[in-house]
Amino acid sequence: MSGANTPDRTPDRTTDKMAQDMEAVVDHAIDAARRAGANQVDVLLVEGDDREVRVRGDEIEFVKQAQERGLGIRVLVDAKEGRKTSIVSTSDLAPDAIDRMAEEAVALARATAADPTAGLPEGGFAREIPDLDLFDPNDRNVSLDARIEDAKRAESAARNFDARIDNSEGSQASSGHARVVYGNSEGFLGAYASASHGLFSEPIARDGDSMQRDYWMTSGRRLRDLDDAAAVGRKAAERAIRRLGSKRVKTCEVPVIFDAMTAPSLIGQLVSCLSGYSIYRESSFLGDKLGEKIASESVTIIDDGRLPRGLGSKPFDGEGQPTRRNVLVQDGCLKSWLLDHYSGRKLGMDSTGSAARGTGSAPRVGTTNLWLEPSDKTSGPTLEEMIAELDRGLLVTELIGMGFNSTTGDYSRGAAGLWIEKGEIVHPVEEITIAGHLGDMFGQIDRIGRELVFHGRTAAPPLRVAQMMIAGE
Amino acid sequence: MSASDSSNDGRTSSSERALAFFQDRFDLDDSSLATALDTALERQIDYADLYFEYTTTDSVSLEEGIVKSGDRHLEQGVGVRAVRGERQGYAHSDDISLESARLAAGTARAIADETRPHDPVAIRTPRGGHDLYPVATAPTDVPVATKVDWLNEIDAYARAKDPKISQVMASIVSQYKHTLVVASDGTRVADVLPLVRLNVQVLAADGSRREIGYQGAGGRFELTDLRDPARWQKLVDEAIRIALLNLEAEACPAGAMDVVLGPGWPGILLHEAIGHGLEGDFNRKKTSAFSDKLGQRVAAEGVTVVDDGTLPGRRGSINVDDEGTPSKRNVLIENGVLIGFMQDRLNAKLMGVEPTGNGRRESYAHVPLPRMTNTFMLAGQDDPEEILKSVDNGLYAVSFGGGQVDITSGKFVFSASEAYRIENGQIGAPVKGATLIGNGPDILTRVCRIGHDLALDEGVGTCGKDGQGVPVGVGLPTIRVNQMTVGGTEG
Numbered sequence: 010m011s012g013a014n015t016p017d018r019t020p021d022r023t024t025d026k027m028a029q030d031m032e033a034v035v036d037h038a039i040d041a042a043r044r045a046g047a048n049q050v051d052v053l054l055v056e057g058d059d060r061e062v063r064v065r066g067d068e069i070e071f072v073k074q075a076q077e078r079g080l081g082i083r084v085l086v087d088a089k090e091g092r093k094t095s096i097v098s099t100s101d102l103a104p105d106a107i108d109r110m111a112e113e114a115v116a117l118a119r120a121t122a123a124d125p126t127a128g129l130p131e132g133g134f135a136r137e138i139p140d141l142d143l144f145d146p147n148d149r150n151v152s153l154d155a156r157i158e159d160a161k162r163a164e165s166a167a168r169n170f171d172a173r174i175d176n177s178e179g180s181q182a183s184s185g186h187a188r189v190v191y192g193n194s195e196g197f198l199g200a201y202a203s204a205s206h207g208l209f210s211e212p213i214a215r216d217g218d219s220m221q222r223d224y225w226m227t228s229g230r231r232l233r234d235l236d237d238a239a240a241v242g243r244k245a246a247e248r249a250i251r252r253l254g255s256k257r258v259k260t261c262e263v264p265v266i267f268d269a270m271t272a273p274s275l276i277g278q279l280v281s282c283l284s285g286y287s288i289y290r291e292s293s294f295l296g297d298k299l300g301e302k303i304a305s306e307s308v309t310i311i312d313d314g315r316l317p318r319g320l321g322s323k324p325f326d327g328e329g330q331p332t333r334r335n336v337l338v339q340d341g342c343l344k345s346w347l348l349d350h351y352s353g354r355k356l357g358m359d360s361t362g363s364a365a366r367g368t369g370s371a372p373r374v375g376t377t378n379l380w381l382e383p384s385d386k387t388s389g390p391t392l393e394e395m396i397a398e399l400d401r402g403l404l405v406t407e408l409i410g411m412g413f414n415s416t417t418g419d420y421s422r423g424a425a426g427l428w429i430e431k432g433e434i435v436h437p438v439e440e441i442t443i444a445g446h447l448g449d450m451f452g453q454i455d456r457i458g459r460e461l462v463f464h465g466r467t468a469a470p471p472l473r474v475a476q477m478m479i480a481g482e
Numbered sequence: 483m484s485a486s487d488s489s490n491d492g493r494t495s496s497s498e499r500a501l502a503f504f505q506d507r508f509d510l511d512d513s514s515l516a517t518a519l520d521t522a523l524e525r526q527i528d529y530a531d532l533y534f535e536y537t538t539t540d541s542v543s544l545e546e547g548i549v550k551s552g553d554r555h556l557e558q559g560v561g562v563r564a565v566r567g568e569r570q571g572y573a574h575s576d577d578i579s580l581e582s583a584r585l586a587a588g589t590a591r592a593i594a595d596e597t598r599p600h601d602p603v604a605i606r607t608p609r610g611g612h613d614l615y616p617v618a619t620a621p622t623d624v625p626v627a628t629k630v631d632w633l634n635e636i637d638a639y640a641r642a643k644d645p646k647i648s649q650v651m652a653s654i655v656s657q658y659k660h661t662l663v664v665a666s667d668g669t670r671v672a673d674v675l676p677l678v679r680l681n682v683q684v685l686a687a688d689g690s691r692r693e694i695g696y697q698g699a700g701g702r703f704e705l706t707d708l709r710d711p712a713r714w715q716k717l718v719d720e721a722i723r724i725a726l727l728n729l730e731a732e733a734c735p736a737g738a739m740d741v742v743l744g745p746g747w748p749g750i751l752l753h754e755a756i757g758h759g760l761e762g763d764f765n766r767k768k769t770s771a772f773s774d775k776l777g778q779r780v781a782a783e784g785v786t787v788v789d790d791g792t793l794p795g796r797r798g799s800i801n802v803d804d805e806g807t808p809s810k811r812n813v814l815i816e817n818g819v820l821i822g823f824m825q826d827r828l829n830a831k832l833m834g835v836e837p838t839g840n841g842r843r844e845s846y847a848h849v850p851l852p853r854m855t856n857t858f859m860l861a862g863q864d865d866p867e868e869i870l871k872s873v874d875n876g877l878y879a880v881s882f883g884g885g886q887v888d889i890t891s892g893k894f895v896f897s898a899s900e901a902y903r904i905e906n907g908q909i910g911a912p913v914k915g916a917t918l919i920g921n922g923p924d925i926l927t928r929v930c931r932i933g934h935d936l937a938l939d940e941g942v943g944t945c946g947k948d949g950q951g952v953p954v955g956v957g958l959p960t961i962r963v964n965q966m967t968v969g970g971t972e973g
Contacts, residue, residue, distance in 0.1 A: 065568070065767070068567070068568050068569060069569055069593070070568055070569060070570070071569070071570050071571075071572070071849070072569075072570070072571045072572070072589070072592040072593060073571075073572040073573065073849070074572075074573045074588065074589070074592070075572075075573060075574045075575070075847060076574075076575055076576075077574075077576065077847065078576060094550060094551045094552075095551060095552045095553065095554070096551060096552075096553045096554075097553070097554045097555065097556075098553075098554075098555045098556065099555075099556040100556070100557065100558060100559065100576035101556065101558065101576075110556075113554060114554075117552040117554055117626060118552065120552060120625075120626040120627050120630060121542070121549045121550065121551060121552045121626075121630060122548045122549045122550070122630070123548075124548050124550045127550070153592065176767070176768060176769060177769075178767070178769055213769055213890055220769075220771065220890050220891065221890060221891055222769065222888070222889075222890035222891070252891075255891070257967070260736050260737040260738075260973065261973075262973060290545070290649055290651075290685070291648065291649065291685065291687070291692065292649070292685055292692065292694060294692075369553070369555045370553070371551055371553075407888075409886040409887075409888060409893070409894075409895050410884070410885060410886045410895035410896065410897055410917055410919075411883055411884035411885070411886070411897055412883075412895070412897040412915065412917040412969070414694075414914075414915060416685070416692050416693060416694050417691075417692070417693065417914070417915075419914055419915035420915070421734070421897070421915045421916070421917040421969045421970065421971070422895070422917060422969070423886070423893065423894075423895030423917065423919045423969070425888075425891075425893070439891060439893055440893050440919055440920070440921055440967065441919065441967070441969075442736070442895070442917050442919050442967065442968075442969020443969070444734075444736060444915065444917070444969050444970055444971045445971060446971075478736050478970070478971045478972075478973060479736075480736035480737050480738075480919075480967055480968060480969040480970065481737075481738075481967060482737075482738055482967075
C-alpha cells in the first residue's frame with residue numbers, strides 16, 4: 010500500500026450493508042469536521058448488541074437485551090504554537106446532528122490552548138486488516154434460550170456440588186457482538202467485528218456461622234471456546250467451599266504464592282507503570298529504569314494484540330496503527346514502554362500500537378493480550394508442586410482493595426487464600442493484608458508455574474514471591 | 483448542545499422543567515408513554531417502567547501548564563424494564579422517541595409467556611417533592627473560556643506555592659442530566675440533576691522521591707460556587723500539603739492496633755464495612771453478612787448510622803431515585819441496633835417493606851439496584867483531641883483512597899492516603915500506604931469514642947456495584963476503633 014498521504018483504504022472492507030452504513034457515517038463526520046474548520050480529525054464509531062441472562066437457584070432472574078452505538082470525534086485545529094484539541098461524542102447519528110457536533114467540536118477546540126505535541130499520526134497506519142478470528146458467524150444466531158440453558162447448567166452444577174452450597178448470587182451468561190470503524194483525515198479507514206461470550210458462576214457456601222462466596226468463569230471470542238458450563242459451576246462451588254472456616258493468621262513475613270486468578274493483577278499493575286503517559290509525567294516508579302533489571306531473571310512479560318481469538322486482540326489500535334507483539338520485560342530487563350502516538354512523541358519514540366480509545370475519550374495507552382511467560386511446559390512446576398515445596402507460607406486466591414501506588418510502587422492489599430505448612434494446605438485465611446513494594450516483589454519472584462490460561466485479557470501462571478509482610482492478628 | 487431550559491427562572495421545579503424538556507424535545511406525551519406501558523402489561527407481569535435520560539457532560543483538563551483538551555459528551559436513551567416476582571427483563575436503546583414501545587413488548591415477552599387483559603395505564607404526575615439542587619446556570623452552560631482561565635489560575639497558584647511541585651494536573655467536570663421515569667401504575671416523575679467536580683493533583687519531587695497529592699470537591703450546585711478563590715485555593719493547598727507530607731512519610735506498621743479515624747472522608751469505613759451489606763438485594767437473597775441481623779446489636783452503644791438522600795446540594799443527594807421514589811433520610815443503625823435496609827422497589831416488594839428511595843442506576847443502560855446516597859454516622863460528644871490522647875500507640879488515619887468489600891464474608895478494606903502513627907497519645911510521624919482491613923458485622927462494635935465533629939466529605943465519591951458507578955457521599959465524626967488490622971510493611 011501507499012504512503013502517508015494517499016488514502017490507505019483497507020483491501021478487505023466488508024460488503025455487509027451495516028458496515029457500509031457505518032463507514033458512510035464516519036466519512037460524513039470527517040467531512041463535517043473539516044468543513045467546520047478542523048485541520049485534522051479522527052472518528053471512532055462503535056455499534057454493538059449485548060445479551061445477558063442470570064439464573065439464580067431455579068429462577069431466571071434477569072434477562073437483558075441491548076443495542077448500543079457511539080460516535081466519537083476528535084478534532085485538531087492548527088494554532089501558532091501547536092494544535093488545539095477537543096473530543097465530542099454522541100449516540101445521535103443523524104447527519105444534521107453530526108454536523109452540529111462537528112461544529113461544536115471545532116468551537117470547543119478553539120477555546121483550549123495550543124499543544125506543540127498534539128497531532129494525529131501522519132503515517133504508519135495498518136496496511137492490512139488481518140483476520141484474527143474474533144467471532145464465529147454461527148454464534149450470531151445463538152438464542153437467548155441457549156444462553157439461559159448454559160447459565161442453568163452452571164447454576165445447578167454449583168448448587169448440587171455439596172450440601173453446604175445453599176445459596177448463590179447466581180450464574181450469568183453473556184454474549185455480545187461489536188463492530189468498530191475508525192477513520193481519520195490522514196486517509197486511514199479501517200473496520201473490524203468481534204464478539205465476546207462469557208459464563209460466570211458465584212455460589213455461596215455455609216457451615217454454621219461461616220458464609221463464603223467465590224466464583225469461577227470462562228470467556229472467549231467463540232461460544233465453542235467456552236469451558237463446559239457444569240464444570241464452571243463445580244469449580245466455583247469447590248472454591249467457595251474451601252473458604253469455609255477461614256481465619257486470620259498472626260502478623261508475619263513469609264513466601265507468598267499468587268494463583269492464576271490473582272497473579273494477573275500484579276502484571277497489570279506493573280505494566281500500568283510502563284504507560285508513556287506516566288513516564289513523561291514522571292509519575293511512575295519505573296520512570297528511569299528503561300534497559301535496566303526490574304524483575305528476577307525468570308520474568309518475561311509480553312503484550313500482543315494479534316493473538317488469534319485473543320480477548321484483547323484487535324487488528325489496529327485506537328489511532329489506526331497496526332497492533333503488534335511488544336516484549337515489555339525480557340529475562341527481568343525492562344525493554345519497552347507502552348506508547349500511543351502522543352506519549353511516544355513526548356518521549357521521542359514511536360507508537361507501540363498501544364492506543365486504546367473509547368468513543369468518549371482521547372486515546373490513552375492500553376494493553377491488549379498481556380501475559381507473563383510460564384516456565385518450561387514439562388520441567389516447570391504445577392501449582393500443586395509449588396504448594397508442596399513450601400514449608401510455610403500463603404497461597405493468595407483473592408485480592409481486594411486499591412492499595413497500589415504507581416508513583417512510589419508501594420503495595421498493600423486485602424487478601425484471602427490458603428495457609429500452607431510443610432507442603433500441605435492447613436486452613437483457609439481471610440481478613441489479612443499483604444504488603445511490600447511492587448518492584449521488590451518482582452525482583453523476588455523465585456518460582457513460576459508452567460500453566461498459562463487466559464481468563465480475560467491478562468494472564469499469568471502461578472507466581473511465588475520469596476517474602477512479603479502479612480498483617481493479621 | 484445543552485437545552486434551552488437549563489436556566490431556572492425561579493418559578494418552576496426541577497421536576498416540571500425536566501417534564502417539559504422531554505415533551506418538547508422527544509414528543510413524549512401521555513399517550514405515547516401509556517401505549518408503551520400498555521404493550522408490556524399485555525403480558526402476565528407485576529410491573530414495568532420506562533426510564534428516559536438525556537445527559538450532557540463536559541470536561542476541561544490541564545497538564546504541563548496547558549489546557550490540552552476539552553471534551554463534550556451527549557448521552558441519551560431509554561431503558562425499559564418488566565418485573566415479575568424476582569424476574570426482571572431489561573432492554574435499552576439510544577433512540578428515545580421511537581423505541582420504547584417495541585422494547586417494552588420484547589422485555590415483557592422475555593420474562594412472561596402468558597398474556598392477560600389489563601386496564602389501560604393512566605399517566606399522572608405526583609405533586610410536590612424535593613427540589614434539593616436548583617441552579618441558575620447549568621454547569622455545562624458555563625463558557626469553556628471561563629473554565630480554561632480558571633484552570634490556568636490553579637496551575638499558576640500551585641506552581642508558585644512550593645518549588646518541589648513539579649507537575650500540576652487539574653480538571654473541571656460538569657454534568658447536566660435530565661431523567662424521566664414512568665411506571666406502569668401511571669406514576670410519572672422527572673428530574674434535572676446538575677453535578678460538578680473540580681480535581682487537583684500535584685506531583686512533588688525531592689531528589690529521587692516522588693509523591694502525588696490529590697484533592698477534589700464537588701456536588702450538585704452552581705459551578706461558580708467553586709470559582710471563589712477562597713474555596714479552590716484551599717483545595718490546591720490541601721493537594722500540595724498531602725504530596726509534601728508523603729515525601730516525608732515512613733513505612734507503615736503492620737498488625738492489629740487501635741485506630742483513630744478523622745472526620746469526613748474516612749466515613750468510607752461506613753460505606754464499605756456496613757453500607758453495602760445493608761442493601762436490600764443482598765439481604766433479600768440472604769447473601770449478606772448482615773442477613774437476619776435486623777433488630778440485633780451490630781455496633782457499640784451511641785453509634786447511629788444514617789443514609790440520607792435529602793441533603794441539599796450534596797453529591798449523593800437525589801430528589802427522587804431512578805425508579806421515581808422520593809429520596810428519604812433512612813436510619814440504618816440506631817444506637818448500635820440494626821433497624822433498616824436500603825431498598826429499591828423490587829427488593830422492597832419481595833421483602834414486604836416500603837421502598838426507601840435507594841433504587842439507583844448509572845444510566846439508561848443499567849437496571850436499578852439498591853444503592854447508597856449520603857451515608858454517615860451521627861456526631862457523639864467526645865472532644866477529638868481527647869480521643870487521640872486516649873490511644874497509647876496506634877494509627878491516626880485522616881484521608882483515604884478507595885475501598886472494597888466482600889458482602890458475603892463481610893471482610894472489607896480501605897486504603898489511607900494520609901495517616902500518622904499515634905505515640906503516647908500524640909500524633910507522630912506520617913506513614914504511607916496504610917491499608918485497613920476488618921469484618922463488617924463486628925467493626926462498629928469496637929467503636930469506643932465518638933467525636934462531636936461530624937463532617938461530610940468534599941463531594942468526590944463514586945460507588946461501584948455490578949459494574950455501575952453512581953455518585954455518593956460519606957461522613958464521619960472522629961472515632962476510635964479498637965484493634966483494627968493495619969496492613970503495612972514494618973513488622
